[in-house]
Amino acid sequence: MKVIETVAEMKKARKNLPEPVGLVPTMGFLHDGHIELVRRARAESKTVVVSIFVNPTQFLPNEDFATYPRDIPRDLAMLENARTDIVFMPSVQEMYPEGFNTWVEVKKVTDRLEGACRPGHFRGVATVVNKLFNIVQPAKAYFGQKDAQQCVVVKKMVADLDMNLEIVIIPTVREPDGLAMSSRNVYLNPQERRAAVVLSRALFQAQSQWKKGEKDAEKLRKEMIALIRREPLASIDYVSIADPVTLDELGAVKPGAIASLAVRIGKTRLIDNVIME
Amino acid sequence: MKVIETVAEMKKARKNLPEPVGLVPTMGFLHDGHIELVRRARAESKTVVVSIFVNPTQFLPNEDFATYPRDIPRDLAMLENARTDIVFMPSVQEMYPEGFNTWVEVKKVTDRLEGACRPGHFRGVATVVNKLFNIVQPAKAYFGQKDAQQCVVVKKMVADLDMNLEIVIIPTVREPDGLAMSSRNVYLNPQERRAAVVLSRALFQAQSQWKKGEKDAEKLRKEMIALIRREPLASIDYVSIADPVTLDELGAVKPGAIASLAVRIGKTRLIDNVIME
Numbered sequence: 001m002k003v004i005e006t007v008a009e010m011k012k013a014r015k016n017l018p019e020p021v022g023l024v025p026t027m028g029f030l031h032d033g034h035i036e037l038v039r040r041a042r043a044e045s046k047t048v049v050v051s052i053f054v055n056p057t058q059f060l061p062n063e064d065f066a067t068y069p070r071d072i073p074r075d076l077a078m079l080e081n082a083r084t085d086i087v088f089m090p091s092v093q094e095m096y097p098e099g100f101n102t103w104v105e106v107k108k109v110t111d112r113l114e115g116a117c118r119p120g121h122f123r124g125v126a127t128v129v130n131k132l133f134n135i136v137q138p139a140k141a142y143f144g145q146k147d148a149q150q151c152v153v154v155k156k157m158v159a160d161l162d163m164n165l166e167i168v169i170i171p172t173v174r175e176p177d178g179l180a181m182s183s184r185n186v187y188l189n190p191q192e193r194r195a196a197v198v199l200s201r202a203l204f205q206a207q208s209q210w211k212k213g214e215k216d217a218e219k220l221r222k223e224m225i226a227l228i229r230r231e232p233l234a235s236i237d238y239v240s241i242a243d244p245v246t247l248d249e250l251g252a253v254k255p256g257a258i259a260s261l262a263v264r265i266g267k268t269r270l271i272d273n274v275i276m277e
Numbered sequence: 278m279k280v281i282e283t284v285a286e287m288k289k290a291r292k293n294l295p296e297p298v299g300l301v302p303t304m305g306f307l308h309d310g311h312i313e314l315v316r317r318a319r320a321e322s323k324t325v326v327v328s329i330f331v332n333p334t335q336f337l338p339n340e341d342f343a344t345y346p347r348d349i350p351r352d353l354a355m356l357e358n359a360r361t362d363i364v365f366m367p368s369v370q371e372m373y374p375e376g377f378n379t380w381v382e383v384k385k386v387t388d389r390l391e392g393a394c395r396p397g398h399f400r401g402v403a404t405v406v407n408k409l410f411n412i413v414q415p416a417k418a419y420f421g422q423k424d425a426q427q428c429v430v431v432k433k434m435v436a437d438l439d440m441n442l443e444i445v446i447i448p449t450v451r452e453p454d455g456l457a458m459s460s461r462n463v464y465l466n467p468q469e470r471r472a473a474v475v476l477s478r479a480l481f482q483a484q485s486q487w488k489k490g491e492k493d494a495e496k497l498r499k500e501m502i503a504l505i506r507r508e509p510l511a512s513i514d515y516v517s518i519a520d521p522v523t524l525d526e527l528g529a530v531k532p533g534a535i536a537s538l539a540v541r542i543g544k545t546r547l548i549d550n551v552i553m554e
Contacts, residue, residue: 157379
Protein backbone atom coordinates (compact mmCIF):
# COMPACT_ATOMS: atom_id res chain seq x y z
CA MET A 1 0.00 0.00 0.00
CA LYS A 2 1.37 3.35 -1.08
CA VAL A 3 0.63 6.61 0.73
CA ILE A 4 0.59 9.73 -1.47
CA GLU A 5 0.38 13.22 -0.03
CA THR A 6 0.55 15.58 -3.03
CA VAL A 7 -1.72 16.19 -6.01
CA ALA A 8 1.23 16.14 -8.41
CA GLU A 9 2.44 12.75 -7.16
CA MET A 10 -1.07 11.30 -7.28
CA LYS A 11 -1.53 12.53 -10.87
CA LYS A 12 1.82 11.07 -11.85
CA ALA A 13 1.08 7.70 -10.21
CA ARG A 14 -2.36 7.67 -11.86
CA LYS A 15 -0.86 7.35 -15.34
CA ASN A 16 0.41 3.84 -14.63
CA LEU A 17 -2.35 2.32 -12.48
CA PRO A 18 -3.96 -0.96 -13.58
CA GLU A 19 -7.52 -0.25 -14.79
CA PRO A 20 -10.23 0.02 -13.68
CA VAL A 21 -9.51 2.32 -10.73
CA GLY A 22 -12.03 2.48 -7.87
CA LEU A 23 -12.07 5.49 -5.53
CA VAL A 24 -13.41 5.65 -1.98
CA PRO A 25 -13.42 9.27 -0.80
CA THR A 26 -13.38 9.58 3.02
CA MET A 27 -12.67 12.07 5.78
CA GLY A 28 -10.79 9.37 7.73
CA PHE A 29 -11.46 8.07 11.28
CA LEU A 30 -12.70 5.01 9.47
CA HIS A 31 -15.38 2.59 10.63
CA ASP A 32 -16.94 -0.56 9.17
CA GLY A 33 -19.13 1.59 6.91
CA HIS A 34 -16.04 2.92 5.14
CA ILE A 35 -14.46 -0.53 5.00
CA GLU A 36 -17.59 -1.88 3.35
CA LEU A 37 -17.04 0.71 0.56
CA VAL A 38 -13.43 -0.44 0.23
CA ARG A 39 -14.51 -4.09 0.06
CA ARG A 40 -16.87 -3.34 -2.79
CA ALA A 41 -14.24 -1.25 -4.60
CA ARG A 42 -11.73 -4.10 -4.11
CA ALA A 43 -14.16 -6.59 -5.67
CA GLU A 44 -14.77 -4.37 -8.72
CA SER A 45 -11.38 -2.70 -9.38
CA LYS A 46 -7.84 -3.57 -10.34
CA THR A 47 -6.63 -0.56 -8.32
CA VAL A 48 -8.29 0.72 -5.14
CA VAL A 49 -7.58 4.32 -4.13
CA VAL A 50 -8.89 5.63 -0.79
CA SER A 51 -8.66 9.34 -0.10
CA ILE A 52 -8.51 10.71 3.44
CA PHE A 53 -9.17 14.43 3.54
CA VAL A 54 -11.06 16.35 6.20
CA ASN A 55 -12.42 18.94 3.80
CA PRO A 56 -12.60 22.37 5.47
CA THR A 57 -14.90 23.89 2.83
CA GLN A 58 -17.80 21.58 3.70
CA PHE A 59 -17.81 22.63 7.36
CA LEU A 60 -19.64 25.78 8.42
CA PRO A 61 -17.70 28.28 10.57
CA ASN A 62 -19.51 27.12 13.74
CA GLU A 63 -19.05 23.41 12.99
CA ASP A 64 -16.56 20.77 14.12
CA PHE A 65 -13.77 21.04 11.52
CA ALA A 66 -11.06 21.65 14.13
CA THR A 67 -12.23 18.87 16.43
CA TYR A 68 -13.33 16.34 13.79
CA PRO A 69 -11.83 13.02 14.96
CA ARG A 70 -8.57 11.96 13.31
CA ASP A 71 -6.47 8.79 13.70
CA ILE A 72 -4.27 8.27 10.66
CA PRO A 73 -2.20 5.31 11.99
CA ARG A 74 -5.38 3.36 12.75
CA ASP A 75 -6.92 4.35 9.37
CA LEU A 76 -3.82 3.16 7.50
CA ALA A 77 -3.82 -0.17 9.33
CA MET A 78 -7.49 -0.72 8.48
CA LEU A 79 -6.94 0.20 4.82
CA GLU A 80 -3.87 -2.02 4.51
CA ASN A 81 -5.91 -4.86 5.97
CA ALA A 82 -8.67 -4.20 3.38
CA ARG A 83 -6.08 -4.48 0.58
CA THR A 84 -6.10 -0.82 -0.47
CA ASP A 85 -3.50 -0.01 -3.14
CA ILE A 86 -3.12 3.74 -2.66
CA VAL A 87 -4.08 6.09 0.17
CA PHE A 88 -4.27 9.67 -1.08
CA MET A 89 -4.10 12.03 1.90
CA PRO A 90 -3.31 15.56 0.78
CA SER A 91 -2.95 18.54 3.10
CA VAL A 92 -5.44 21.42 3.07
CA GLN A 93 -2.74 23.51 1.37
CA GLU A 94 -2.44 20.90 -1.42
CA MET A 95 -6.16 20.88 -2.14
CA TYR A 96 -6.77 24.61 -1.58
CA PRO A 97 -3.57 26.48 -2.45
CA GLU A 98 -3.40 30.26 -1.96
CA GLY A 99 -5.85 32.02 -4.27
CA PHE A 100 -8.05 28.95 -4.82
CA ASN A 101 -11.48 30.24 -5.80
CA THR A 102 -13.43 27.92 -8.12
CA TRP A 103 -16.60 26.31 -6.84
CA VAL A 104 -19.01 23.67 -8.09
CA GLU A 105 -22.60 24.30 -7.08
CA VAL A 106 -25.41 21.81 -7.50
CA LYS A 107 -28.61 23.83 -7.15
CA LYS A 108 -32.13 22.87 -6.07
CA VAL A 109 -31.42 19.37 -4.65
CA THR A 110 -29.21 21.21 -2.14
CA ASP A 111 -31.94 23.65 -1.07
CA ARG A 112 -33.53 21.47 1.61
CA LEU A 113 -32.61 19.05 4.44
CA GLU A 114 -28.81 19.13 5.07
CA GLY A 115 -28.47 21.95 2.52
CA ALA A 116 -30.90 24.13 4.47
CA CYS A 117 -29.41 23.30 7.89
CA ARG A 118 -25.82 23.66 6.64
CA PRO A 119 -25.74 26.41 3.98
CA GLY A 120 -22.60 26.09 1.84
CA HIS A 121 -21.96 22.50 2.96
CA PHE A 122 -22.76 20.93 -0.41
CA ARG A 123 -20.78 23.53 -2.33
CA GLY A 124 -17.76 22.30 -0.37
CA VAL A 125 -18.68 18.66 -0.96
CA ALA A 126 -19.28 19.05 -4.71
CA THR A 127 -16.07 21.05 -5.16
CA VAL A 128 -13.79 18.65 -3.31
CA VAL A 129 -15.38 15.56 -4.89
CA ASN A 130 -15.03 17.14 -8.34
CA LYS A 131 -11.32 17.74 -7.63
CA LEU A 132 -10.81 14.19 -6.32
CA PHE A 133 -12.50 12.75 -9.41
CA ASN A 134 -10.20 14.80 -11.65
CA ILE A 135 -7.08 13.85 -9.70
CA VAL A 136 -7.80 10.11 -9.38
CA GLN A 137 -9.92 9.64 -12.54
CA PRO A 138 -11.71 6.56 -11.25
CA ALA A 139 -14.08 4.40 -13.29
CA LYS A 140 -16.25 4.13 -10.17
CA ALA A 141 -16.46 6.03 -6.90
CA TYR A 142 -18.12 4.59 -3.81
CA PHE A 143 -20.30 6.49 -1.35
CA GLY A 144 -22.32 5.40 1.67
CA GLN A 145 -26.12 5.63 1.61
CA LYS A 146 -25.95 7.10 5.14
CA ASP A 147 -25.25 10.51 3.58
CA ALA A 148 -28.32 10.25 1.36
CA GLN A 149 -28.44 13.82 0.13
CA GLN A 150 -24.70 13.79 -0.58
CA CYS A 151 -25.29 10.75 -2.82
CA VAL A 152 -28.00 12.63 -4.73
CA VAL A 153 -25.82 15.74 -5.07
CA VAL A 154 -22.74 13.85 -6.29
CA LYS A 155 -24.78 11.84 -8.83
CA LYS A 156 -26.39 15.06 -10.10
CA MET A 157 -23.01 16.76 -10.48
CA VAL A 158 -21.58 13.82 -12.41
CA ALA A 159 -24.60 13.74 -14.74
CA ASP A 160 -24.84 17.52 -15.27
CA LEU A 161 -21.09 18.01 -15.87
CA ASP A 162 -20.78 14.85 -18.03
CA MET A 163 -18.07 13.42 -15.79
CA ASN A 164 -16.65 10.07 -16.82
CA LEU A 165 -17.36 7.75 -13.92
CA GLU A 166 -20.09 5.79 -12.21
CA ILE A 167 -21.26 6.55 -8.66
CA VAL A 168 -21.89 3.43 -6.59
CA ILE A 169 -23.99 3.77 -3.44
CA ILE A 170 -23.45 1.22 -0.67
CA PRO A 171 -26.08 0.46 2.03
CA THR A 172 -25.57 1.95 5.48
CA VAL A 173 -23.68 -0.22 7.96
CA ARG A 174 -25.22 -0.21 11.44
CA GLU A 175 -24.28 -1.06 15.01
CA PRO A 176 -26.12 -4.07 16.50
CA ASP A 177 -28.79 -1.80 18.04
CA GLY A 178 -29.44 -0.06 14.69
CA LEU A 179 -27.38 3.15 15.07
CA ALA A 180 -25.86 4.09 11.71
CA MET A 181 -22.06 3.99 11.83
CA SER A 182 -20.55 7.48 11.77
CA SER A 183 -17.19 8.96 12.69
CA ARG A 184 -19.14 11.47 14.80
CA ASN A 185 -20.60 8.73 17.04
CA VAL A 186 -17.39 9.05 19.05
CA TYR A 187 -18.73 12.40 20.34
CA LEU A 188 -21.54 10.62 22.24
CA ASN A 189 -21.22 9.87 25.98
CA PRO A 190 -22.70 6.53 27.13
CA GLN A 191 -26.10 8.02 27.96
CA GLU A 192 -26.25 9.84 24.61
CA ARG A 193 -25.10 6.70 22.81
CA ARG A 194 -28.14 4.86 24.20
CA ALA A 195 -30.43 7.74 23.26
CA ALA A 196 -29.04 7.86 19.69
CA VAL A 197 -30.82 4.65 18.77
CA VAL A 198 -33.96 6.79 18.46
CA LEU A 199 -32.95 7.86 14.91
CA SER A 200 -32.92 4.41 13.36
CA ARG A 201 -35.87 3.29 15.46
CA ALA A 202 -38.01 6.13 14.05
CA LEU A 203 -36.93 5.33 10.49
CA PHE A 204 -37.51 1.58 10.86
CA GLN A 205 -40.97 2.32 12.27
CA ALA A 206 -41.84 4.41 9.20
CA GLN A 207 -40.47 1.78 6.85
CA SER A 208 -42.40 -0.96 8.59
CA GLN A 209 -45.66 1.01 8.53
CA TRP A 210 -45.15 1.74 4.83
CA LYS A 211 -44.59 -1.97 4.16
CA LYS A 212 -47.91 -2.63 5.91
CA GLY A 213 -49.61 -0.30 3.44
CA GLU A 214 -49.43 3.20 4.95
CA LYS A 215 -48.85 5.66 2.09
CA ASP A 216 -49.58 8.97 3.86
CA ALA A 217 -46.16 10.63 4.18
CA GLU A 218 -47.40 13.28 6.60
CA LYS A 219 -48.76 10.63 8.95
CA LEU A 220 -45.44 8.74 8.87
CA ARG A 221 -43.47 11.94 9.50
CA LYS A 222 -45.72 12.83 12.46
CA GLU A 223 -45.24 9.40 14.01
CA MET A 224 -41.46 9.57 13.59
CA ILE A 225 -41.51 12.99 15.25
CA ALA A 226 -43.68 11.70 18.10
CA LEU A 227 -41.30 8.78 18.70
CA ILE A 228 -38.21 11.00 18.72
CA ARG A 229 -39.84 13.55 21.05
CA ARG A 230 -40.22 10.86 23.69
CA GLU A 231 -36.38 10.84 23.96
CA PRO A 232 -35.42 13.74 26.29
CA LEU A 233 -31.84 14.07 24.92
CA ALA A 234 -33.03 14.39 21.29
CA SER A 235 -33.95 17.55 19.43
CA ILE A 236 -35.08 17.40 15.81
CA ASP A 237 -33.54 19.39 12.93
CA TYR A 238 -35.80 17.80 10.31
CA VAL A 239 -37.78 14.66 9.50
CA SER A 240 -38.43 14.08 5.81
CA ILE A 241 -39.91 11.65 3.32
CA ALA A 242 -38.71 12.79 -0.10
CA ASP A 243 -38.42 11.86 -3.75
CA PRO A 244 -35.07 10.05 -4.26
CA VAL A 245 -34.05 12.11 -7.31
CA THR A 246 -35.47 15.61 -6.75
CA LEU A 247 -35.58 15.42 -2.92
CA ASP A 248 -38.96 17.16 -3.10
CA GLU A 249 -41.06 16.35 -0.05
CA LEU A 250 -43.73 13.75 -0.82
CA GLY A 251 -47.42 13.65 0.07
CA ALA A 252 -47.86 10.00 -0.91
CA VAL A 253 -44.96 7.64 -0.24
CA LYS A 254 -43.75 5.78 -3.32
CA PRO A 255 -41.21 2.95 -3.69
CA GLY A 256 -37.66 4.30 -3.51
CA ALA A 257 -38.66 7.33 -1.42
CA ILE A 258 -36.04 8.38 1.13
CA ALA A 259 -37.11 8.79 4.76
CA SER A 260 -34.39 10.87 6.40
CA LEU A 261 -33.79 12.83 9.55
CA ALA A 262 -31.28 14.97 11.39
CA VAL A 263 -31.42 14.91 15.19
CA ARG A 264 -29.22 16.44 17.83
CA ILE A 265 -28.37 14.12 20.71
CA GLY A 266 -26.98 16.52 23.29
CA LYS A 267 -24.54 18.62 21.25
CA THR A 268 -23.94 15.97 18.59
CA ARG A 269 -25.83 16.26 15.33
CA LEU A 270 -26.58 12.88 13.73
CA ILE A 271 -28.25 12.00 10.43
CA ASP A 272 -29.74 8.77 9.14
CA ASN A 273 -32.12 7.53 6.47
CA VAL A 274 -33.86 4.48 5.05
CA ILE A 275 -35.15 3.84 1.56
CA MET A 276 -38.77 2.79 1.26
CA GLU A 277 -38.32 -0.57 -0.45
CA MET B 278 -14.54 14.71 -41.06
CA LYS B 279 -17.24 13.35 -38.77
CA VAL B 280 -20.10 15.45 -37.38
CA ILE B 281 -21.42 14.35 -33.98
CA GLU B 282 -24.55 15.84 -32.45
CA THR B 283 -25.07 13.97 -29.16
CA VAL B 284 -23.05 13.76 -25.95
CA ALA B 285 -23.46 9.98 -25.84
CA GLU B 286 -22.08 9.53 -29.37
CA MET B 287 -19.18 11.91 -28.68
CA LYS B 288 -18.29 10.01 -25.49
CA LYS B 289 -18.45 6.73 -27.35
CA ALA B 290 -16.31 7.98 -30.25
CA ARG B 291 -13.83 9.44 -27.74
CA LYS B 292 -12.81 5.98 -26.51
CA ASN B 293 -11.15 5.12 -29.83
CA LEU B 294 -9.59 8.43 -30.90
CA PRO B 295 -5.85 8.54 -31.68
CA GLU B 296 -4.05 10.46 -28.90
CA PRO B 297 -3.39 13.24 -28.21
CA VAL B 298 -6.75 14.90 -28.78
CA GLY B 299 -6.85 18.68 -29.30
CA LEU B 300 -10.11 20.59 -28.71
CA VAL B 301 -11.11 23.96 -30.16
CA PRO B 302 -14.34 25.15 -28.48
CA THR B 303 -16.26 27.68 -30.61
CA MET B 304 -19.69 29.25 -30.98
CA GLY B 305 -19.50 28.84 -34.75
CA PHE B 306 -19.76 31.55 -37.46
CA LEU B 307 -16.06 30.94 -37.86
CA HIS B 308 -13.42 33.42 -38.98
CA ASP B 309 -9.66 33.27 -39.46
CA GLY B 310 -9.14 33.65 -35.71
CA HIS B 311 -10.91 30.33 -35.12
CA ILE B 312 -9.09 28.68 -38.01
CA GLU B 313 -5.78 29.77 -36.51
CA LEU B 314 -6.75 27.80 -33.38
CA VAL B 315 -7.57 24.77 -35.53
CA ARG B 316 -4.23 25.06 -37.34
CA ARG B 317 -2.34 25.01 -34.07
CA ALA B 318 -4.44 22.09 -32.78
CA ARG B 319 -3.80 20.25 -36.07
CA ALA B 320 -0.05 20.73 -35.69
CA GLU B 321 -0.03 19.41 -32.11
CA SER B 322 -2.67 16.64 -32.10
CA LYS B 323 -3.40 13.26 -33.65
CA THR B 324 -7.13 14.05 -33.43
CA VAL B 325 -8.64 17.54 -33.77
CA VAL B 326 -12.12 18.06 -32.32
CA VAL B 327 -13.89 21.39 -32.89
CA SER B 328 -17.08 22.08 -30.97
CA ILE B 329 -19.74 24.46 -32.29
CA PHE B 330 -22.22 25.43 -29.60
CA VAL B 331 -23.86 28.80 -29.10
CA ASN B 332 -24.07 28.49 -25.33
CA PRO B 333 -27.25 30.12 -24.01
CA THR B 334 -26.05 30.25 -20.38
CA GLN B 335 -23.27 32.72 -21.15
CA PHE B 336 -25.67 35.26 -22.68
CA LEU B 337 -27.55 37.67 -20.43
CA PRO B 338 -31.32 37.93 -20.94
CA ASN B 339 -30.94 41.24 -22.82
CA GLU B 340 -28.07 39.99 -25.03
CA ASP B 341 -27.88 38.59 -28.55
CA PHE B 342 -28.33 34.82 -28.04
CA ALA B 343 -31.30 34.62 -30.43
CA THR B 344 -29.67 36.72 -33.13
CA TYR B 345 -26.07 35.49 -32.72
CA PRO B 346 -24.86 34.80 -36.28
CA ARG B 347 -24.98 31.18 -37.41
CA ASP B 348 -23.87 29.52 -40.67
CA ILE B 349 -23.27 25.81 -40.16
CA PRO B 350 -22.68 24.86 -43.83
CA ARG B 351 -19.98 27.50 -44.17
CA ASP B 352 -18.45 26.50 -40.77
CA LEU B 353 -18.29 22.84 -41.80
CA ALA B 354 -16.64 23.67 -45.12
CA MET B 355 -14.01 25.79 -43.35
CA LEU B 356 -13.35 23.06 -40.77
CA GLU B 357 -13.10 20.34 -43.40
CA ASN B 358 -10.62 22.51 -45.24
CA ALA B 359 -8.57 22.93 -42.03
CA ARG B 360 -8.44 19.11 -41.65
CA THR B 361 -10.66 18.83 -38.61
CA ASP B 362 -11.39 15.22 -37.59
CA ILE B 363 -14.57 15.66 -35.57
CA VAL B 364 -17.08 18.50 -35.31
CA PHE B 365 -19.10 18.20 -32.11
CA MET B 366 -22.24 20.32 -32.44
CA PRO B 367 -24.78 19.36 -29.77
CA SER B 368 -28.21 20.95 -29.36
CA VAL B 369 -29.06 23.09 -26.34
CA GLN B 370 -31.23 20.20 -25.12
CA GLU B 371 -28.21 17.83 -25.29
CA MET B 372 -26.02 20.14 -23.21
CA TYR B 373 -28.73 21.35 -20.83
CA PRO B 374 -31.33 18.60 -20.48
CA GLU B 375 -34.42 19.22 -18.36
CA GLY B 376 -33.50 19.70 -14.71
CA PHE B 377 -29.88 20.64 -15.42
CA ASN B 378 -28.68 22.67 -12.45
CA THR B 379 -24.95 22.34 -11.71
CA TRP B 380 -22.72 25.38 -12.15
CA VAL B 381 -19.00 26.06 -12.07
CA GLU B 382 -18.11 29.46 -10.68
CA VAL B 383 -14.66 30.98 -10.82
CA LYS B 384 -14.71 33.81 -8.29
CA LYS B 385 -12.69 37.04 -8.03
CA VAL B 386 -11.07 37.07 -11.51
CA THR B 387 -14.67 37.29 -12.79
CA ASP B 388 -15.58 40.29 -10.61
CA ARG B 389 -14.31 42.99 -12.98
CA LEU B 390 -14.25 43.92 -16.71
CA GLU B 391 -16.49 41.53 -18.71
CA GLY B 392 -17.65 39.90 -15.47
CA ALA B 393 -18.90 43.25 -14.13
CA CYS B 394 -20.52 44.29 -17.44
CA ARG B 395 -22.06 40.85 -18.03
CA PRO B 396 -22.98 39.33 -14.63
CA GLY B 397 -23.38 35.56 -14.92
CA HIS B 398 -21.53 35.41 -18.26
CA PHE B 399 -18.46 33.60 -16.89
CA ARG B 400 -20.55 31.15 -14.88
CA GLY B 401 -22.02 30.08 -18.22
CA VAL B 402 -18.59 29.97 -19.85
CA ALA B 403 -16.93 27.98 -17.05
CA THR B 404 -19.82 25.51 -16.88
CA VAL B 405 -20.00 24.78 -20.60
CA VAL B 406 -16.22 24.57 -20.97
CA ASN B 407 -16.06 22.21 -17.99
CA LYS B 408 -18.67 20.00 -19.67
CA LEU B 409 -16.87 20.09 -23.05
CA PHE B 410 -13.58 19.14 -21.38
CA ASN B 411 -15.27 16.17 -19.68
CA ILE B 412 -17.00 15.04 -22.87
CA VAL B 413 -14.00 15.39 -25.22
CA GLN B 414 -11.19 14.81 -22.67
CA PRO B 415 -8.56 16.66 -24.70
CA ALA B 416 -4.86 16.83 -23.85
CA LYS B 417 -4.93 20.47 -24.94
CA ALA B 418 -7.70 23.00 -25.58
CA TYR B 419 -7.16 26.13 -27.67
CA PHE B 420 -8.56 29.59 -26.94
CA GLY B 421 -8.06 32.96 -28.59
CA GLN B 422 -6.31 35.77 -26.72
CA LYS B 423 -9.03 38.14 -27.96
CA ASP B 424 -11.23 36.95 -25.09
CA ALA B 425 -8.50 37.73 -22.55
CA GLN B 426 -10.56 37.40 -19.38
CA GLN B 427 -12.10 34.15 -20.64
CA CYS B 428 -8.57 32.77 -21.02
CA VAL B 429 -7.76 33.73 -17.42
CA VAL B 430 -11.02 32.23 -16.13
CA VAL B 431 -10.63 28.93 -18.00
CA LYS B 432 -7.00 28.54 -16.88
CA LYS B 433 -8.00 29.25 -13.27
CA MET B 434 -10.81 26.68 -13.43
CA VAL B 435 -8.48 24.02 -14.83
CA ALA B 436 -5.89 24.72 -12.12
CA ASP B 437 -8.33 24.96 -9.21
CA LEU B 438 -10.30 21.83 -10.17
CA ASP B 439 -7.16 19.84 -11.09
CA MET B 440 -8.47 19.15 -14.60
CA ASN B 441 -6.21 17.04 -16.80
CA LEU B 442 -5.42 19.23 -19.78
CA GLU B 443 -3.35 22.17 -20.92
CA ILE B 444 -4.90 25.46 -22.05
CA VAL B 445 -3.16 26.96 -25.08
CA ILE B 446 -3.74 30.65 -25.83
CA ILE B 447 -3.33 31.81 -29.44
CA PRO B 448 -2.64 35.47 -30.41
CA THR B 449 -5.53 37.54 -31.75
CA VAL B 450 -5.97 37.53 -35.53
CA ARG B 451 -6.73 41.00 -36.94
CA GLU B 452 -8.16 42.56 -40.08
CA PRO B 453 -5.64 44.58 -42.16
CA ASP B 454 -6.68 47.83 -40.40
CA GLY B 455 -6.18 46.29 -36.94
CA LEU B 456 -9.75 45.34 -35.96
CA ALA B 457 -9.73 42.09 -33.99
CA MET B 458 -11.63 39.35 -35.81
CA SER B 459 -14.94 38.57 -34.13
CA SER B 460 -18.14 36.85 -35.20
CA ARG B 461 -19.96 39.95 -33.97
CA ASN B 462 -18.16 42.24 -36.49
CA VAL B 463 -20.94 41.21 -38.91
CA TYR B 464 -23.30 43.44 -36.92
CA LEU B 465 -21.40 46.57 -37.99
CA ASN B 466 -22.65 48.73 -40.88
CA PRO B 467 -19.94 50.24 -43.13
CA GLN B 468 -19.71 53.46 -41.13
CA GLU B 469 -19.49 51.55 -37.83
CA ARG B 470 -16.97 49.16 -39.32
CA ARG B 471 -14.66 52.12 -40.05
CA ALA B 472 -15.23 53.53 -36.54
CA ALA B 473 -14.46 50.15 -34.92
CA VAL B 474 -10.74 50.50 -35.67
CA VAL B 475 -10.63 52.85 -32.67
CA LEU B 476 -10.38 49.87 -30.28
CA SER B 477 -7.13 48.46 -31.63
CA ARG B 478 -5.75 51.93 -32.34
CA ALA B 479 -6.16 52.87 -28.66
CA LEU B 480 -4.56 49.62 -27.51
CA PHE B 481 -1.64 49.88 -29.93
CA GLN B 482 -1.06 53.47 -28.79
CA ALA B 483 -0.84 52.33 -25.15
CA GLN B 484 1.45 49.45 -26.06
CA SER B 485 3.70 51.74 -28.06
CA GLN B 486 3.90 54.34 -25.29
CA TRP B 487 4.73 51.59 -22.80
CA LYS B 488 7.51 50.32 -25.07
CA LYS B 489 8.90 53.85 -25.10
CA GLY B 490 9.13 53.77 -21.30
CA GLU B 491 5.76 55.00 -19.99
CA LYS B 492 4.89 52.93 -16.89
CA ASP B 493 2.04 55.01 -15.45
CA ALA B 494 -1.05 52.88 -16.09
CA GLU B 495 -3.47 55.68 -15.25
CA LYS B 496 -1.84 57.96 -17.81
CA LEU B 497 -2.07 55.25 -20.50
CA ARG B 498 -5.72 54.55 -19.66
CA LYS B 499 -6.56 58.26 -19.86
CA GLU B 500 -4.93 58.58 -23.27
CA MET B 501 -6.77 55.52 -24.58
CA ILE B 502 -10.03 57.02 -23.30
CA ALA B 503 -9.24 60.37 -24.94
CA LEU B 504 -8.52 58.69 -28.28
CA ILE B 505 -11.75 56.65 -28.19
CA ARG B 506 -13.84 59.69 -27.20
CA ARG B 507 -12.81 61.41 -30.43
CA GLU B 508 -14.84 58.75 -32.29
CA PRO B 509 -18.52 59.88 -32.22
CA LEU B 510 -19.95 56.37 -32.77
CA ALA B 511 -18.00 54.88 -29.82
CA SER B 512 -19.07 54.67 -26.19
CA ILE B 513 -16.79 53.10 -23.60
CA ASP B 514 -17.77 50.27 -21.21
CA TYR B 515 -14.30 50.04 -19.68
CA VAL B 516 -10.61 50.62 -20.36
CA SER B 517 -8.23 48.60 -18.21
CA ILE B 518 -4.58 47.77 -17.66
CA ALA B 519 -4.52 44.77 -15.37
CA ASP B 520 -2.37 42.02 -13.89
CA PRO B 521 -2.47 39.01 -16.27
CA VAL B 522 -3.18 36.46 -13.51
CA THR B 523 -5.31 38.27 -10.92
CA LEU B 524 -6.82 40.87 -13.32
CA ASP B 525 -6.32 43.43 -10.54
CA GLU B 526 -6.02 46.93 -12.01
CA LEU B 527 -2.40 48.10 -12.07
CA GLY B 528 -0.87 51.41 -11.02
CA ALA B 529 2.50 50.71 -12.66
CA VAL B 530 2.50 48.73 -15.90
CA LYS B 531 4.65 45.58 -15.80
CA PRO B 532 5.64 43.18 -18.58
CA GLY B 533 2.78 40.81 -19.38
CA ALA B 534 0.10 43.26 -18.20
CA ILE B 535 -3.13 43.11 -20.20
CA ALA B 536 -4.49 46.34 -21.67
CA SER B 537 -8.14 45.64 -22.49
CA LEU B 538 -11.28 47.49 -23.35
CA ALA B 539 -14.94 47.10 -24.20
CA VAL B 540 -16.50 49.70 -26.46
CA ARG B 541 -19.92 49.98 -28.04
CA ILE B 542 -19.89 51.01 -31.70
CA GLY B 543 -23.50 51.95 -32.30
CA LYS B 544 -25.40 49.03 -30.76
CA THR B 545 -22.58 46.51 -31.17
CA ARG B 546 -20.41 45.78 -28.15
CA LEU B 547 -16.81 44.91 -29.08
CA ILE B 548 -13.83 43.88 -26.92
CA ASP B 549 -10.13 43.77 -27.61
CA ASN B 550 -6.82 43.63 -25.75
CA VAL B 551 -3.06 43.64 -26.12
CA ILE B 552 -0.39 42.22 -23.87
CA MET B 553 2.34 44.61 -22.77
CA GLU B 554 5.35 42.79 -24.15
